[in-house]
Amino acid sequence: MQLALSTWQEVERYLEHSTGIIIPIGSTEQHGPNGLIGTDAICPTRIAAGIAEQEQILIAPTINYGMSQHHMAFPGTVTLRPTTLIQVVIDVVTSLHRHGFTHFYFVNGHGGNIAPVTTAFSEIYADLQGDISHPVRCKLANWWRNDAITRLAKELYGDAEGYHATVSEVSLSYYAHPEAVKDMPIHPAIAPTGDIYTAADFRRQFPDGRMGSSPQLASIAAGEQFCNLAVDALTADYRHFLTC
Amino acid sequence: MQLALSTWQEVERYLEHSTGIIIPIGSTEQHGPNGLIGTDAICPTRIAAGIAEQEQILIAPTINYGMSQHHMAFPGTVTLRPTTLIQVVIDVVTSLHRHGFTHFYFVNGHGGNIAPVTTAFSEIYADLQGDISHPVRCKLANWWRNDAITRLAKELYGDAEGYHATVSEVSLSYYAHPEAVKDMPIHPAIAPTGDIYTAADFRRQFPDGRMGSSPQLASIAAGEQFCNLAVDALTADYRHFLTC
Amino acid sequence: MQLALSTWQEVERYLEHSTGIIIPIGSTEQHGPNGLIGTDAICPTRIAAGIAEQEQILIAPTINYGMSQHHMAFPGTVTLRPTTLIQVVIDVVTSLHRHGFTHFYFVNGHGGNIAPVTTAFSEIYADLQGDISHPVRCKLANWWRNDAITRLAKELYGDAEGYHATVSEVSLSYYAHPEAVKDMPIHPAIAPTGDIYTAADFRRQFPDGRMGSSPQLASIAAGEQFCNLAVDALTADYRHFLTC
Amino acid sequence: MQLALSTWQEVERYLEHSTGIIIPIGSTEQHGPNGLIGTDAICPTRIAAGIAEQEQILIAPTINYGMSQHHMAFPGTVTLRPTTLIQVVIDVVTSLHRHGFTHFYFVNGHGGNIAPVTTAFSEIYADLQGDISHPVRCKLANWWRNDAITRLAKELYGDAEGYHATVSEVSLSYYAHPEAVKDMPIHPAIAPTGDIYTAADFRRQFPDGRMGSSPQLASIAAGEQFCNLAVDALTADYRHFLTC
Amino acid sequence: MQLALSTWQEVERYLEHSTGIIIPIGSTEQHGPNGLIGTDAICPTRIAAGIAEQEQILIAPTINYGMSQHHMAFPGTVTLRPTTLIQVVIDVVTSLHRHGFTHFYFVNGHGGNIAPVTTAFSEIYADLQGDISHPVRCKLANWWRNDAITRLAKELYGDAEGYHATVSEVSLSYYAHPEAVKDMPIHPAIAPTGDIYTAADFRRQFPDGRMGSSPQLASIAAGEQFCNLAVDALTADYRHFLTC
Amino acid sequence: MQLALSTWQEVERYLEHSTGIIIPIGSTEQHGPNGLIGTDAICPTRIAAGIAEQEQILIAPTINYGMSQHHMAFPGTVTLRPTTLIQVVIDVVTSLHRHGFTHFYFVNGHGGNIAPVTTAFSEIYADLQGDISHPVRCKLANWWRNDAITRLAKELYGDAEGYHATVSEVSLSYYAHPEAVKDMPIHPAIAPTGDIYTAADFRRQFPDGRMGSSPQLASIAAGEQFCNLAVDALTADYRHFLTC
């Protein structure tokens, strides 16, 4: 059940049996030579849609822009200041909480969002904890960080899965948008690895934007596998979260 | 050309022949008994997609959340604080400007965004005007405010077009998402009109969320007409804007 | 009744029969070759004084500085950051609301204030709507935007009225401050028109600061006419506003 | 020379021989049973006008609202949040600095402004010190804190001068606005003294708003004396400041 | 070499051979029935002192307050808003960077600081990356998260090490402050575990403040072992960091 | 009784007989050729420790960083933005107030903190005054500003006490940290005096960082005297403050 495609009266009825909601959050940033700039928003959007197909779970519109400061040396990347992203998350949760929602499950597609979104949760708990009639719970679920996904990626690609513009996320984005598959040679086969500091430094270390990955291995078929695994894992985790 | 479906190298090439970009911006708010909560994001997203089909124009991901404070008495509405929305717009423009973009054309779906987005433009001009190598131009194009749209709405619905949850926007959202059409009786035939103050007051004055409209008249066919008109009008306006 | 010239006990008595207040808001910015930098504050201050002469209406001190970013390429212009102005408006309304005021009628002299002040109203409604004992209503009345003023300006000056440093506002400021009338030749007779972007761009397009106007036509006598019309129109509008 | 009554070209000429400016800053707050709510803005405005009569010194429009948190338990008081006032001062100075002004002399009427305005100066120095072409100097001159004023107040009223709603400031405001003189018995003859904490506490300690003063002793004639002394003292101090 | 005990000329000389600095950061929050409220500041302060004994490394004063929102239901806990902590970290780094420091190594004592401090690093990189003359590198070293510490804790306490008010941190704080050792029975032997949401919820789940630990096992002797291990591990890590 | 060395249950018991707390606040900034960068934090920390020895008074951890913008032209100085310091003070007081503390006595070591900390108190009063169950009182006690200290400094050093890097504060810091005493010739014998504007200007006027002082006269013995006097004076003042 998509919030964007519902009426307010449908939401009113939904709240009678559940006060949980799933909020996809991504980013708009370079994903290497063949990865889509929207990868990190596309993946959680697709996974959340998969969850919604299974059962009556409300999915909020995707937060398409995230904290991508370190990718800013590549054209097309957009970054929110961390403090802006913190405020966006606070406002979205606070608004929905006013209607009676209590469990906010963010399906996240981007590592750079983890620190600011986690920070936002603390601000939210500080602001809303006085409201004992419907206490608030927030969870950030990074779709790629669970055993099922990690195991499959390891099995399929070994170390070539990488850390940014990973084979799994490029595959999943291709599965979601087959019309956007890019076919091109990529060198070197595996991208370098290292630590992340400033944007200029990132580009110097990782000239084509990848970190440790071989996204030329990406395929729609693998994307479907990753998507199905993520849908199952996150649906189970969300169900458990509702009981907390 | 969708930014989300492009690579950073494709954006690099795009910038060689154009430094303009279109950014759809909407909201997530009640739209009356049969209107979709996502209406104001769906319409500019659909129109921008139409523009992109016509020619090589880059479309950024949609800003799905807007300033909807006055709709907060209806479940499902999400509002950014005005100052949050201002910061989001600043960050998106500032990021893209760093890559060389100069002309930012926001296709807007929501009246409540006008004041904060216009405010953001002033902050942006203050911040970025020192950069004389690529001066910045921003424009907010409210899709429903042009002669072609106004004329058709008047012709089809007269006063029943209304001011919120209008027949034209509900039609356009149905055209974009036929799977979400809602069929229901609505009373009274035409909703009341009045001024907007607090959210509680809004609900008192406009109990089902509509302002002055008869959205039961909405249809997919009319939505297609509105969409085509808007695509043509905004494409022309965007082309002119690039010359400023 | 001027708030600045009252005691707190007089305000206490005023609140027994009215909870409305008028707040003039202007700016400090260039107004072309013969217009006063204080024009936009002087006009609403003078109009508000006229309203106060008619009847027992409380007038707050004028907010003398506004959002004038686009005039910053002309010496003497002062601009508040939009977010500063938003905060000023919030603080003024919130303070007075704490004493029991409920209806805040801003008489505005400057187009650039419209977006940030409107934005501030949304923040105010969000912050104060929980206080149901005395709900808040805000209105921004742009003195030059009403039928009576528009009609007289059209009749007297036709298109030469213009958009910035208009003949009507220069006249009204001369009527309020006859000691500051400037007499000088101005070329060209009618200033150019165009869109507003950055400050540097503004000065390039409008070299002497005027937009579309012939302020050399300004006169004290016309200023008196405009003032009287504005006083009558806004008094009536304010009375109506109190009933909302 | 009033900035509000000048044109931008007059300011341009003024800058050729001086880069100093005087900015009156006050507050809008209770001043006891017979003191005007505008006292703290009226006094610096009147003194600055006196300075401007003497010689060619530019006077900016008055900042009418200040930090009056501790007076908020009395109707009619308006307070800016300290951080708002800080931002207003930053914006005014930064704007004028961009035009080439370097010496900013604030004539202050209100003790509560001292901490936030001094704080703002530090922020300004941090922001603008990189601009070595025209370094910035700010000074806060509290009109009532100089030997001449203190001596006369002591001589005329002894301890009855007090700390808030002082006889000298009420006198000066009456001299500036004789139409607003209030004549009334006041008990007790001298108001209590004490420390300032919250607004509620202030009202408990100082029930009619005065601190330690006997403002029933105020007179227009004394106000003229205080005004003349302040004009002379501050003119001399301003001249010296320009040489720093 | 302690910054607090140096003169500015000694710092000037230090900068000739190193541009790195170590900044201890902690918190002021409950640490269970026998743990010190200052534990998280005491541990990194003590470890940093140990590092400084080994060689010429500059140690900044400790940031004693951190983000401890979730402990606020226990008396004595102090929390900075996450956004305040972010700003503190930005200001400290930015100040030192202006003097020529380039490598900022935070020795952290508190898990709750990780998200906001990491967030601050992104803001810092955004702000300072334009300064190519001395690019900035920040690292957050959580003293308890390294193999040596983890291994010893596992060996000594197994699962009773826990997650908050751990045996290792209580031991280290006792070693640093033997005068403050608390001797008391604690029940149950091992504290419960669970997820962290609001402060009220934290207290409900973890009534005496511990998470999963048996801090009654803490000892000065073990504290000395943990301290020495941490000093060695972090000194090596810091040396490596300087080469990045 | 040090908060950092207490458990939360000890604080709970403390609150049964007192709701007052002492918070040392300093800065990290140059203090001339032989003064310690930590002087302003070291002095209040040492004095507070002395107070705590006398009786059961709770001492919070020291705020080690303050507002030192004007010292930023000397290596090693760290400054918080004034608005950051304001927020830190607000957060510390607000946190402790939530546990039932009502009287917050800041022992301050640095003149530059006075404006922002005083500003913070106003924000705190605004935020917390609604909580009538335990009203809040804040006081900033500048340790060097009391008759006993002033008299001794005058007697020992006359004018050579100075205004920054004073003999008394350098002495007190040496008493607290005898291991850090610096012995060196200083010229000229007495440093120049003047007003404070930007950091660059400060260094130009006061090349070695001192203002008007002869800190080569500093001694551990005098530091002990100053410390004892300050402990007595502030203990008495704190006791009185608790009765307000």
Ligand code: NI
């Ligand atoms: Ni990604």
Ligand code: NI
């Ligand atoms: Ni709409």
Ligand code: NI
């Ligand atoms: Ni105007």
Ligand code: NI
């Ligand atoms: Ni006053």
Ligand code: NI
């Ligand atoms: Ni800990």
Ligand code: NI
């Ligand atoms: Ni000092």
